[in-house]
Amino acid sequence: xxxxxxxxLRPFLKHPGAEPLDLAPDTDxxxxxxxxxxxxxxxxxxxxxxxISLPDEDLNDTTFATAGSLWQAIAAQLxxxxxx
Amino acid sequence: MPDSPPVPASxxxxxxxxxxxxxxxxxxxxxxxxxxxTGAEVWAALGRAGLLTRAYRDGAVTAGxxxxxxxxxxxxxxxxxxxxxxxxxxxxxxTALPVLAAxxxxxxxxxxxxxxxxxxxxxxxxxxxxxxxxxxxxxxxVRIADDGLTLTGTKRWIANTTTAAWHLVxxxxxxxxxxxxxxxxxxxxxxxxxxxxxxxxxxxxPSGTGxxxxxxxxxxxxxxxxxxxxxxxxxxxxxxxxxxxxxxxxVALCRxxxxxxxxxxxxxxxxxxxxxxxxxxxxxxxxxxxxVRELHALAADCADAVALRHDATAAAAxxxxxxxxxxxxxxxxxxxxxxxxxxxxxxxxxxAQAALFDIGGGAGxxxxxxVADTAEAALDGLVRPGTLP
Numbered sequence: 001x002x003x004x005x006x007x008x009l010r011p012f013l014k015h016p017g018a019e020p021l022d023l024a025p026d027t028d029x030x031x032x033x034x035x036x037x038x039x040x041x042x043x044x045x046x047x048x049x050x051x052i053s054l055p056d057e058d059l060n061d062t063t064f065a066t067a068g069s070l071w072q073a074i075a076a077q078l079x080x081x082x083x084x
Numbered sequence: 085m086p087d088s089p090p091v092p093a094s095x096x097x098x099x100x101x102x103x104x105x106x107x108x109x110x111x112x113x114x115x116x117x118x119x120x121x122t123g124a125e126v127w128a129a130l131g132r133a134g135l136l137t138r139a140y141r142d143g144a145v146t147a148g149x150x151x152x153x154x155x156x157x158x159x160x161x162x163x164x165x166x167x168x169x170x171x172x173x174x175x176x177x178x179t180a181l182p183v184l185a186a187x188x189x190x191x192x193x194x195x196x197x198x199x200x201x202x203x204x205x206x207x208x209x210x211x212x213x214x215x216x217x218x219x220x221x222x223x224x225x226v227r228i229a230d231d232g233l234t235l236t237g238t239k240r241w242i243a244n245t246t247t248a249a250w251h252l253v254x255x256x257x258x259x260x261x262x263x264x265x266x267x268x269x270x271x272x273x274x275x276x277x278x279x280x281x282x283x284x285x286x287x288x289x290p291s292g293t294g295x296x297x298x299x300x301x302x303x304x305x306x307x308x309x310x311x312x313x314x315x316x317x318x319x320x321x322x323x324x325x326x327x328x329x330x331x332x333x334x335v336a337l338c339r340x341x342x343x344x345x346x347x348x349x350x351x352x353x354x355x356x357x358x359x360x361x362x363x364x365x366x367x368x369x370x371x372x373x374x375x376v377r378e379l380h381a382l383a384a385d386c387a388d389a390v391a392l393r394h395d396a397t398a399a400a401a402x403x404x405x406x407x408x409x410x411x412x413x414x415x416x417x418x419x420x421x422x423x424x425x426x427x428x429x430x431x432x433x434x435x436a437q438a439a440l441f442d443i444g445g446g447a448g449x450x451x452x453x454x455v456a457d458t459a460e461a462a463l464d465g466l467v468r469p470g471t472l473p
Contacts, residue, residue: 036220036261036262036263036316037320037396037454037457039263040263040316040317040320041396043317044317044321044394053311056311056312056313059264059311059312059313059314060258060262060264060265060313061260061262061264063264064262064264
């Protein structure tokens, strides 16, 4: 996950602690407050930030489940990005 | 009866050739209609006169909403016609047309052209048999196959249903509540399997409000509008504009009701003077003026955030304020009119119709919940930089 992605994602997450949230691929987005409305805003922000359109087949709950699954879907649309 | 529309000052522009027509003359096409015109009749007149495109930047729906143009149109319609007729226009201008414009197929373009020219109306059929406050639970279903679409479901309490040539239907293409499970479908009103029934509502009959049933409706794939799975994101983006429109319309409605009420109070004899001479009456009226000015200021403050940046929180605040202000002002005016307020078409009838402002397009409680979700950011936004310890 690159820094541009994690910087974009952080404002959407509800994190009670004073320390910055350590984002990992298995970070559960729903547990951090990404409900439907938040996820819609996140989707628009992703497409604006990276200049991409997520393919229709990636518009599902699995893609938006964790930080890692979301980054994988984004990275697959970025030229030259390695998603492993 | 609505009073005369306001005529804002329009300074001449001698260095730019011929001055523009007086603003009220722009809406002469509407003056040819009776005050009892239906929403569909008003829409046709607006379209024929080329006025509908004024709601959009550069006159193009795809370019986004022009807040001033939208407010002008809603104010002009509200000043002349009933709340149901204005509702019919507001839903189409603010939400249905922008959603329809997301369609890239020739069919969607054809429908957009027909509606923008006033030759047809279109519904925004989102709410179905489940409650409107829980769209993710909606049951209307679209099966998407290589050779076409099949739609089944029921939409309830949809404005323009009985008059529309086209229905924009929000349907689920996948089970479950995830926001990516919904898609818009453009349904011709005359497609086999489509039936409409007027809602049992004398209050909203002029808006064509009704229920839409889709019974195994089969369509080609070019009836999909926007991307598959983008139904709720498109809805969220454009319902924000409807909330701005609601606030702008709320200001116009309250202003004209207050103007009518003021005229009534200054002419109604009481003792040696009129009702307007009574301090409790003046204070109650003044409190309404303050509320409307608050709503007017909030609408102006949030207009660009909603129209240009689709700010959902600003839109929620506008919706909450509009519902509360309209309810307050119309209840107070109803009291000030006394028994005469119960005249057919009088303030009490308007008040009953205007209850819509706190119910339709997002109930007050729902939008306040959205505001609460962003409480910290809202408080931060009120801080004057460099002033806190």
